Amino acid sequence: MSKEIISSTFPSPQHNHSECVDAALGEAERLCRIRDLRLTPLRKRVFELIWQSHRPVTAYELLDRLVQDGRRAQAPTVYRSLEFLTECGLVHRVESMNAYVGCNQPSRGHEVGFFICEACGDVAELADPALSSSVTKGAKQLGFTVHSRLIEVRGTCRACTAIKTDDPKRML
């Protein structure tokens, strides 16, 4: 049984995003139930806000939206929720952006890489064993024991390559 390449493709521009949100929320609730983790209303709301798009969102953007909700939120509120969500694997931090994006396959423990479109800002997540093993091989040369990997690739997604016009959803 060969290892599988698990990838979230980039969402097509016309896709029905509410399905993404529903799926992510359902999966999050299921996982938290199984693992006996508490997806409180606040944490759930932060998770929903992160899933409002496939673009990473910053902590302070989330804070603004919580305040718009009518909550009396402050920075620590957001950072605590983000800590919870990233620790249980529901959300990933994109280091090169200081921002957070929903995980597409939280139920599988995986070494992910991110592909970040510089035209539309969307991120796809790729768990490719070949990529992991390349890292491991590189490490071996150095006599280095790998604990964790961070891979963030910047470029242009298929859709944005297709529309060569200057009408991206957002410039980074």
Next chain:
Amino acid sequence: MSKEIISSTFPSPQHNHSECVDAALGEAERLCRIRDLRLTPLRKRVFELIWQSHRPVTAYELLDRLVQDGRRAQAPTVYRSLEFLTECGLVHRVESMNAYVGCNQPSRGHEVGFFICEACGDVAELADPALSSSVTKGAKQLGFTVHSRLIEVRGTCRACTAIKTDDPKRML
């Protein structure tokens, strides 16, 4: 002619670091001369400070040292020098640490990955075509055009694995 794996090994704990500094400085001056870039006294000093170890150093640590030198430096002074040094490839930014480390092979354009020892803090740089091509392959699956890659691997270097004692140079 097969592509070469270019790697800076982790420095041995007893290595003569002043040789690293001399080599880096010499190379920096050579490159700047060739490319007609201005390695001013300030920039050179920042570069030297970065090379005081193989550990990434933050902008504000550099600022402190400049002030210790007797300069009237402020944050923008440091960030401007860092911008110059990173843009001409003499220094790399380690995104996951908000810190900066000297480049070991600035004369070659390369897609580098960083291996960061969590025990001693030292960083090695690896330019492995196999790693780059794994990224490219992953991208191809997604229909993604790669502009740049960021790879930061955390773990334990050979020396720190060897000394299982709790006497690392520095804990991260």
Next chain:
DNA sequence: ATAGTAATGTTATAATATAACAATTACTTT
């Protein structure tokens, strides 16, 4: 109900980074 734990609220501040404009220095042209 009461005690204990986890989560959230609240205030303050640390750490990282940049904008804007002034002064100085270095380079070019005369």
Next chain:
DNA sequence: AAAGTAATTGTTATATTATAACATTACTAT
């Protein structure tokens, strides 16, 4: 050399990202 120009650095202020510390509230378990 002097003047003009561009690049660099100085300076002040502020934006952005993140955490520490302690108070309060909500949930659990006896």
